[in-house]
Amino acid sequence: MRSLILFTVLFFVVQSNVQAEDGHKLWLRNQFSGEVNVVCAGKSEIIDLAKKELKNNWNGIDGATIQLLVKKNNEVKGDGFILEENKIQANTELGLLYGVFELLRQQQCGQKVNEKTYNPSYELRLLNHWDNLNGSVERGYAGASIFWKKGGSDLTVSDYDKKLWHEYARANASVGINGTVINNVNASPNVLKAETLQRVKAIADVLRPFGIKVFVSINFSSPALVGGLKTSDPLNTEVINWWQAKAKEIYSLIPDFGGFLVKASSEGQPGPHDYGRSHVDGANMLADALKPHGGIVMWRAFVYSAKEDDRAEQAYAEFFPFDGQFRDNVIIQVKNGPIDFMPREPFSPLFGAMKNTPLMPELQITQEYLGHSIHLVFLATMWEEFFKSDTHQEGPGSTVAKCTDGTIFKQKTAIAGVANIGTDANWCGHDFAQANWYAFGRLAWNNQLSSEQIADEWIKLTFNPDVNGKVNFSENWTENFMKPVKKMMLDSREAAVNYMMPLGLHHIMQAHHHYGPGPWWEIEGVRKDWTMPYYHQADSFGVGFNRTKTGSNALAQYHPTVAENFGDLRTCPEEYLLWFHHVSWNHKMNSGKTLWDEMCYRYDYGVQQVRGFQVSWDKVQNFVDAGRFTAVQRKLRKQAQNAQVWKDACLLYFQQFSKQIIPFDIERPIHNLDDIRKNDMDRP
Ligand code: GCW
Numbered sequence: 273m274r275s276l277i278l279f280t281v282l283f284f285v286v287q288s289n290v291q292a293e294d295g296h297k298l299w300l301r302n303q304f305s306g307e308v309n310v311v312c313a314g315k316s317e318i319i320d321l322a323k324k325e326l327k328n329n330w331n332g333i334d335g336a337t338i339q340l341l342v343k344k345n346n347e348v349k350g351d352g353f354i355l356e357e358n359k360i361q362a363n364t365e366l367g368l369l370y371g372v373f374e375l376l377r378q379q380q381c382g383q384k385v386n387e388k389t390y391n392p393s394y395e396l397r398l399l400n401h402w403d404n405l406n407g408s409v410e411r412g413y414a415g416a417s418i419f420w421k422k423g424g425s426d427l428t429v430s431d432y433d434k435k436l437w438h439e440y441a442r443a444n445a446s447v448g449i450n451g452t453v454i455n456n457v458n459a460s461p462n463v464l465k466a467e468t469l470q471r472v473k474a475i476a477d478v479l480r481p482f483g484i485k486v487f488v489s490i491n492f493s494s495p496a497l498v499g500g501l502k503t504s505d506p507l508n509t510e511v512i513n514w515w516q517a518k519a520k521e522i523y524s525l526i527p528d529f530g531g532f533l534v535k536a537s538s539e540g541q542p543g544p545h546d547y548g549r550s551h552v553d554g555a556n557m558l559a560d561a562l563k564p565h566g567g568i569v570m571w572r573a574f575v576y577s578a579k580e581d582d583r584a585e586q587a588y589a590e591f592f593p594f595d596g597q598f599r600d601n602v603i604i605q606v607k608n609g610p611i612d613f614m615p616r617e618p619f620s621p622l623f624g625a626m627k628n629t630p631l632m633p634e635l636q637i638t639q640e641y642l643g644h645s646i647h648l649v650f651l652a653t654m655w656e657e658f659f660k661s662d663t664h665q666e667g668p669g670s671t672v673a674k675c676t677d678g679t680i681f682k683q684k685t686a687i688a689g690v691a692n693i694g695t696d697a698n699w700c701g702h703d704f705a706q707a708n709w710y711a712f713g714r715l716a717w718n719n720q721l722s723s724e725q726i727a728d729e730w731i732k733l734t735f736n737p738d739v740n741g742k743v744n745f746s747e748n749w750t751e752n753f754m755k756p757v758k759k760m761m762l763d764s765r766e767a768a769v770n771y772m773m774p775l776g777l778h779h780i781m782q783a784h785h786h787y788g789p790g791p792w793w794e795i796e797g798v799r800k801d802w803t804m805p806y807y808h809q810a811d812s813f814g815v816g817f818n819r820t821k822t823g824s825n826a827l828a829q830y831h832p833t834v835a836e837n838f839g840d841l842r843t844c845p846e847e848y849l850l851w852f853h854h855v856s857w858n859h860k861m862n863s864g865k866t867l868w869d870e871m872c873y874r875y876d877y878g879v880q881q882v883r884g885f886q887v888s889w890d891k892v893q894n895f896v897d898a899g900r901f902t903a904v905q906r907k908l909r910k911q912a913q914n915a916q917v918w919k920d921a922c923l924l925y926f927q928q929f930s931k932q933i934i935p936f937d938i939e940r941p942i943h944n945l946d947d948i949r950k951n952d953m954d955r956p
Contacts, residue, residue: 293897295698298443298706299733302329302380304742312340317481318365321442322372331379331743332357338375340368351450351483352391366450366483373446381732382743390718393677396686397716398451398487399444400533400634401693405460405468411638411786413645413956414694414701419454419475427467429474437475440693441482447713451485453688457535457572459489461497464518473525480528487530487570492554493542494518505547506557515561523565531567532558533605533688538575551590552597559599570632570686571598573606573622576801582817582824583801584610588621592829596628603630603686608658610826613641614778615769618838618848619658621829624665624675632686633658633676637708639692640786642768644956645701647911648885648904649768650761652711652723659719664831673719687716702907703900706734707761727761728754735896753895756888763881769847771878771915775871776816776851779807780922788914788954789921808850810929814857814867816850827852857930868930875919876938882908882915917943917954 308330310323322340330336339359348354353362353371360371371390378385402410403417406424416422418436444452454475455463462468476486491497493504495514504511522529536543536554544554555571562569573587581589591604598604604626609617613636622631635655642649659673666680678685689712692700700706707730714726735757737749745754772789773780782790783802791810794803809817819826820839827835837843838852846862849855859867886908893901920941923934934940947953 293899295703295706295900295903296439298699299710299730300443300446301733301736302331302376304329304331306330306332306334306742308332308335309337310340311337312368314340314342314365316365318369318483321481322365322369325369325372325376329376329380331376332385340372342368347389349391350395351448352389354389355385356387357385369445369483370448373448377446377729377733380736380743381729382745392448392717393673393719394632394685394687394716396451396530396632396684397449397713398453398686398688399449399637399691399693399712400453400457400489400688401691402456402458402638403454404456404458405462409694410456410458411640411690412692412694413638414692414699414705415696416694418693418695419471424462427471429471433474434478436695437478441479441484443699443709444484444713445482447710448717449713450483451487451530452479452691453487453489453533453570455489457489457533458539458541459491459535461491461494463488464490464494464522465498466521469522469525472522476526476529485528485530486526487533489533489535490558491542492534492536492544493546503547504542506544506549506554507547512557512561515558519561519565519567523567529565529567531562531569531601533570533572534558535572535574538572550594552594555602556597556599559601563599563601568601568603568684569599570603570605570688572634573604573620573631574612574634580800582819582826584817584819585824585826585829588625588829591622592625594629595626598629600684603632603684605632605634605686605688607634607636608655611778615642615765615772616654616776616847617778618851619661619663619672621826623661623672624663624670624680624831625829627665627681630681630683630685631676632688633672634688634690635712636690637692637712638690639705639708641781642765642772643911643914644787645692645705646787646907646914646956647764647768648702648704648760648908649708649764650704650711650723650727651708651765652715652726653762653765655711655715656723659715662834664833668833677719687719689716698903703734703904704761706730723762724758727758731757731761737895749895753892757892760885760888764885767878767881767885767915769878770874770881771918774874774878775846775867776848776853777808777922778851780804782952782954785955787956788952789918789925789948791922791925792949808926809854810926812929812931814855814859815926815929816854817852818854819852823854857932866932868926868932869935871926872923872934872938875923879912879915879919879939882912886912914954917948921945921948 305328308326310326341361344363348363351364351367353360353367355371362368403419405420407416407420407422409417495501495504495511499514501510535541537545555569559569573591575590577586606620606622610620661672663670674680692705710730711726714721780791782788783793791804794805800806827839855867857868861870920943924945
């Protein structure tokens with residue numbers, strides 16, 4: 273009988289641990305705290321938060337004393353800090369909070385304190401939420417909006433809302449994110465209505481103590497749509513006055529409001545072009561309205577021109593001529609690549625080229641083109657590749673990182689990531705998608721971090737082997753859990769490129785939902801640059817988009833060194849081959865194979881990689897709580913199915929042009945092309 277009771281008690285103890293793991297705590301799962309004495313002269317809400325973090329999460333020497341000190345030091349930039357074992361010094365209180373999070377992270381990763389100065393790469397480190405006021409999230413795969421309620425009419429703020437925003441703010445601050453845009457760039461004008469601004473204020477009030485500023489996306493035609501004016505022409509005096517009054521109203525509610533994010537004259541959104549005005553006219557007018565209050569305008573360069581020119585050229589073509597003409601509180605927000613968040617793109621030619629205008633990179637954390645919240649794809653490797661890309665604009669070594677973080681051009685610096693966050697218990701839909709939110713924050717803080725270090729930290733913090741005691745990374749855990757899981761993460765993006773769009777192929781996904789393959793998709797009457805055959809250009813000769821001099825010549829937008837390198841078939845890196853060239857199916861690749869064979873092997877290898885991830889994950893079952901283990905296992909199964917669909921669809925489709933056999937040492941397709949096309953069978 274006694275043993276039965278003991279068994280029952282034990283069973284429930286084990287059970288409750290397992291149940292506790294729904295992923296909601298993200299990378300902040302520490303449950304241990306030793307004794308620590310905190311010495312700090314100042315008193316404020318931020319300092320209180322910093323102390324609380326130390327007290328609740330101390331993993332250092334029991335009974336140690338740590339000093340928090342705000343003191344000016346020229347070595348420290350912005351909200352940076354100097355970390356020592358027993359002291360954190362910063363120029364600002366927020367810097368102290370960041371120092372505390374860094375120290376605790378190092379402790380929880382089982383590291384010795386790395387005593388040095390920590391400075392942020394970018395002054396502004398922002399999330400962009402594509403959250404609609406009706407509670408839905410554009411390209412969101414993790415439930416509904418955390419900011420806006422279903423239907424949109426209920427703007428009341430509940431305790432539950434506040435709790436969620438508080439947790440969100442803490443998670444962001446722990447990785448250094450200091451701003452957030454809380455509504456979709458396809459913006460409803462209603463965000464500027466007085467009653468909506470009350471909710472914006474409530475959000476700002478919760479986020480403020482964590483050093484996070486609130487921004488909103490605005491609809492350029494708001495003066496006409498919600499202000500009752502006849503026009504929204506940026507040069508019209510009434511319009512100018514309307515925006516100035518609106519700015520004043522916002523700042524009276526939210527004194528530290530960040531500013532506006534604007535998608536204008538793009539994809540059907542209104543903008544200055546509707547009134548015969550330019551991007552400069554539009555951006556500067558808004559900038560003037562915000563300037564007296566210290567706000568900024570982030571004006572997006574994601575535009576399509578009315579002409580159906582090569583879309584890869586359009587952002588540069590529209591914005592480069594305006595270099596130097598924007599007000600000093602305007603930043604141009606540029607997507608990492610010239611088209612649209614593909615699994616792999618070369619860097620946008622705007623980086624490094626606009627020398628007299630601050631540019632901020634826009635990365636996409638939500639996996640619109642990378643398998644939504646179903647595929648396990650760790651994006652840090654993609655972003656690392658982007659930061660390291662050499663623009664050559666100010667000589668060799670002018671990397672995108674250096675062109676945007678103030679190293680080369682002394683100007684305002686900022687970076688944005690399109691968030692993958694929603695109301696799902698684990699915030700991101702996929703437990704491993706949390707790593708992308710984490711990685712974005714870490715890279716925005718320090719764009720020199722390696723994806724390997726980020727993966728290392730995230731795994732330790734997220735799958736900490738001992739939730740009830742001090743951290744203890746045994747050799748067994750490191751060898752048999754950490755190593756294979758890290759490898760899976762670091763390989764995952766290249767795997768996705770392989771099974772989706774290898775060798776520089778791009779924009780061949782299903783229209784609309786952007787999840788599965790759709791290289792065939794085109795519809796009579798739709799503009800060419802929205803269709804897929806336009807991007808791959810497959811014919812009986814070969815495949816790929818010719819962007820050299822004999823084609824669209826988009827290459828001319830890059831520095832001549834880069835243009836020459838990408839423009840020559842012999843030197844163009846194979847991962848960008850079909851991005852820049854239309855290449856014969858029989859072209860000899862570095863491997864010695866023909867292009868067609870190489871393509872077959874890449875697609876097949878991508879599928880095999882995912883099958884390998886399944887094996888890796890199944891093997892680590894004993895190291896993971898049941899909830900997260902099963903959730904990831906199920907998603908990997910779906911990913912493997914979808915990778916197979918990608919391979920089959922693309923190979924069978926392109927085979928119609930190459931008219932060559934799929935090499936016999938590759939597993940045969942298991943789907944028919946017409947079934948995939950008919951059923952859209954991979955719709956998530
Ligand atoms: O990638 C496209 C997306 C749209 C998005 C747009 C943009 C918010 O498919 O959903 O709109 O980019 O970045 O503006």
